[in-house]
Amino acid sequence: MVKDIKINRQKYDFKDDIDYIFKAKKGLSENLLREISSKKEEPEWMLDYRVKALAAFLAKPLPPWGANLSKIDFSNINYYIKPSQKSSTKWSDVPKKIKKTFDRLGIPQAERKFLAGVGAQYESEVIYHSLKKRWTDLGVVFCDMSEAPKLYPDLVKKYFGSAVPFSDNKFSALNCAMWSGGSFIYVPKGVNVAMPLQAYFRINAPSMGQFERTLIIVDEDASMHYIEGCTAPVYSKDSLHAAVVEVIALPRSRVRYTTIQNWSNNVYNLVTKRAIAYEGALVEWVDGNLGSKTTMKYPSVVLKGEGARADILSVAFAGKDQHQDTGAKVIHLANNTSSKIVSKSISKDGGRASYRGLVSIAKNANNCQVKVNCDALLLDEKSRSDTYPTMNIANKNSIIEHEASVSKVSEDQLFYLMSRGLSHEEAERMIVAGFLEVFAKELPLEYAVELNRLIKMEMEGSVG
Amino acid sequence: MTKKISKEMSVENLFASVGGQQILKGINLKIKPGKIIALMGPNGSGKSTLSQVIAGHPNYVTDKGKVMWQGKNILNLNPEDRAKMGLFLSFQYPYELPGVNMYDFLSTCYQSIFGGESHKKHFDKKLNEALKALKLSSSFLDRSVNEGFSGGEKKKSEILQMKILSPKIAILDETDSGLDIDALKIIAKNITALKSPKIGFLVITHYKRLLKYLKPDEVHIILDGQIVKTGQYDLVDKLEKQGYGWLK
Numbered sequence: 052m053v054k055d056i057k058i059n060r061q062k063y064d065f066k067d068d069i070d071y072i073f074k075a076k077k078g079l080s081e082n083l084l085r086e087i088s089s090k091k092e093e094p095e096w097m098l099d100y101r102v103k104a105l106a107a108f109l110a111k112p113l114p115p116w117g118a119n120l121s122k123i124d125f126s127n128i129n130y131y132i133k134p135s136q137k138s139s140t141k142w143s144d145v146p147k148k149i150k151k152t153f154d155r156l157g158i159p160q161a162e163r164k165f166l167a168g169v170g171a172q173y174e175s176e177v178i179y180h181s182l183k184k185r186w187t188d189l190g191v192v193f194c195d196m197s198e199a200p201k202l203y204p205d206l207v208k209k210y211f212g213s214a215v216p217f218s219d220n221k222f223s224a225l226n227c228a229m230w231s232g233g234s235f236i237y238v239p240k241g242v243n244v245a246m247p248l249q250a251y252f253r254i255n256a257p258s259m260g261q262f263e264r265t266l267i268i269v270d271e272d273a274s275m276h277y278i279e280g281c282t283a284p285v286y287s288k289d290s291l292h293a294a295v296v297e298v299i300a301l302p303r304s305r306v307r308y309t310t311i312q313n314w315s316n317n318v319y320n321l322v323t324k325r326a327i328a329y330e331g332a333l334v335e336w337v338d339g340n341l342g343s344k345t346t347m348k349y350p351s352v353v354l355k356g357e358g359a360r361a362d363i364l365s366v367a368f369a370g371k372d373q374h375q376d377t378g379a380k381v382i383h384l385a386n387n388t389s390s391k392i393v394s395k396s397i398s399k400d401g402g403r404a405s406y407r408g409l410v411s412i413a414k415n416a417n418n419c420q421v422k423v424n425c426d427a428l429l430l431d432e433k434s435r436s437d438t439y440p441t442m443n444i445a446n447k448n449s450i451i452e453h454e455a456s457v458s459k460v461s462e463d464q465l466f467y468l469m470s471r472g473l474s475h476e477e478a479e480r481m482i483v484a485g486f487l488e489v490f491a492k493e494l495p496l497e498y499a500v501e502l503n504r505l506i507k508m509e510m511e512g513s514v515g
Numbered sequence: 516m517t518k519k520i521s522k523e524m525s526v527e528n529l530f531a532s533v534g535g536q537q538i539l540k541g542i543n544l545k546i547k548p549g550k551i552i553a554l555m556g557p558n559g560s561g562k563s564t565l566s567q568v569i570a571g572h573p574n575y576v577t578d579k580g581k582v583m584w585q586g587k588n589i590l591n592l593n594p595e596d597r598a599k600m601g602l603f604l605s606f607q608y609p610y611e612l613p614g615v616n617m618y619d620f621l622s623t624c625y626q627s628i629f630g631g632e633s634h635k636k637h638f639d640k641k642l643n644e645a646l647k648a649l650k651l652s653s654s655f656l657d658r659s660v661n662e663g664f665s666g667g668e669k670k671k672s673e674i675l676q677m678k679i680l681s682p683k684i685a686i687l688d689e690t691d692s693g694l695d696i697d698a699l700k701i702i703a704k705n706i707t708a709l710k711s712p713k714i715g716f717l718v719i720t721h722y723k724r725l726l727k728y729l730k731p732d733e734v735h736i737i738l739d740g741q742i743v744k745t746g747q748y749d750l751v752d753k754l755e756k757q758g759y760g761w762l763k
Contacts, residue, residue: 464610469593
């Protein structure tokens with residue numbers, strides 16, 4: 052399988068020359084915030100929320116832990132760019148140049164083949180979204196988050212900011228102030244959306260700040276799988292992607308959220324993802340971080356209802372000049388809740404991968420089960436891997452397992468493969484693919500193939 | 516005549532070290548198409564070192580001498596280029612490749628050796644026949660390479676690879692160790708079935724148990740990095756009865 056994949060180095064690294072409908076001046080201001088809010092015809096409460104969030108952003112320091120963010124120049128970022136007049140539900144209505152971009156990325160083909168619905172965001176706005184009739188007929192909603200406060204005011208008012216408040220951290224505050232685009236999903240009671248919904252995020256402009264906001268509500272006994280992919284071309288100036296994702300998993304629902312993040316190596320990717328799981332619900336984060344300059348992302352689940360479960364698989368590939376500070380967070384608040392965290396990281400060419408995890412069990416949450424497994428693979432001497440696990444266990448009747456390993460690709464393994472005719476590079480790639488097998492097998496086939504292709508590019512150092 | 520010589524692998528006055536210690540001290544040996552050559556010797560005599568040097572393990576350093584094959588000193592080539600010329604080493608201790616399943620592993624090796632044009636259909640057919648002959652079920656292909664394999668499964672996996680890759684010269688490094696009698700018989704049968712003028716074998720072993728099935732054409736005894744005795748199958752019997760003491 053590894054060998055079948057052809058490389059196209061230019062696949063993601065291309066720039067479009069677009070005439071934007073609106074491009075804000077660089078820098079952050081309350082005026083810009085008000086302008087965005089008014090363009091979106093938002094309700095008053097959302098504007099107030101944004102204003103409060105902006106104050107919080109300005110007041111909060113950069114996090115004193117994690118990756119080095121001191122080089123981010125907040126005054127040199129485009130906080131809002133509108134690429135087209137409106138979001139289309141027909142592919143043919145998407146502006147030609149943007150359409151070409153997504154054609155090159157394979158989006159409409161994938162939709163026809165194996166997806167229930169697709170959203171595509173370009174810079175600050177969703178330019179296309181669609182959901183197959185079969186699902187709209189069942190009451191499933193999949194739309195541009197920017198439209199949701201108008202179209203579904205009750206749901207948005209109830210849940211927006213309920214999992215991730217603006218005060219959570221500096222970048223969630225920034226997102227709450229400046230958010231635009233993202234996905235809004237509602238799956239009604241008992242509806243099982245059998246095919247994945249996918250969103251695709253593209254940054255095209257240099258020094259762009261993309262702040263999409265995603266809110267997913269899966270009602271009782273319903274289920275859904277959401278997939279997101281992200282790419283950008285390479286510029287000499289850094290871009291910033293600060294998203295917030297909130298997932299509300301109501302009783303006995305099942306939600307899986309898969310990310311394949313492949314930003315170019317000049318993107319700061321600082322994302323807050325959190326799910327609230329009610330009784331008997333299952334939330335799965337499958338989080339793959341291959342790209343970006345710096346990622347700080349710790350998908351979280353709050354296990355609020357009895358018997359709720361969290362399953363988090365976090366994968367990071369840190370190549371040259373990359374720091375992937377990733378991990379997971381689970382808060383056990385109810386009895387009989389269980390969580391499983393698997394983290395896999397690969398460091399190469401001086402890259403640094405850090406696992407940062409937090410598991411906490413509340414005093415009155417009995418019989419909880421926790422399993423954490425962190426494996427790091429180092430491909431050379433100059434690369435780095437660190438593990439920062441934290442456990443706050445206030446309850447004595449819980450079972451906790453934690454395993455961690457750091458391994459190196461051995462000369463012997465490489466020689467074994469080379470003695471079968473593989474080159475050094477092919478042999479290394481095969482060992483890496485094997486290390487990530489646990490991740491690849493969680494992906495739909497098309498993505499597993501894509502993942503292998505990306506690994507091949509990363510291993511050749513051709514990304515970014 | 517010239518052509519015949521190029522198909523034969525000729526180890527010439529080979530001195531080699533690992534970790535600063537010289538293990539091979541002037542080996543001369545020919546591995547010939549159509550023949551089974553046995554190499555016997557006690558632990559630490561240099562048997563496995565010879566196989567690693569021929570296959571190109573980076574930790575082994577050649578101090579002197581060469582290994583001529585198909586008109587080239589193959590010691591100057593990468594391990595993968597030697598494999599592509601038709602060299603195969605069955606490892607004494609095959610390495611685990613976690614998460615890499617046997618099918619992907621075998622098909623990738625097959626494509627590396629035979630090129631991208633090689634037909635998948637032909638590969639699958641060859642694979643199924645080899646599995647059957649080795650009494651392995653097709654679920655074996657879903658397992659990670661060598662991970663959790665029994666001793667017998669590890670060696671069967673090596674022979675499976677050999678059958679798929681159709682080498683011109685195969686070195687079997689202690690293929691008989693860690694095998695129960697049934698697995699030994701199956702493996703011996705599979706090796707004998709491959710015997711043809713197109714392939715030459717170097718069989719490295721301590722014991723008679725595999726050789727009694729393979730009936731080697733020549734037997735060499737290695738002691739302290741040198742070949743000290745060369746003979747025919749009766750030498751195996753003598754070693755089995757008397758050990759190596761009489762050679763010192």
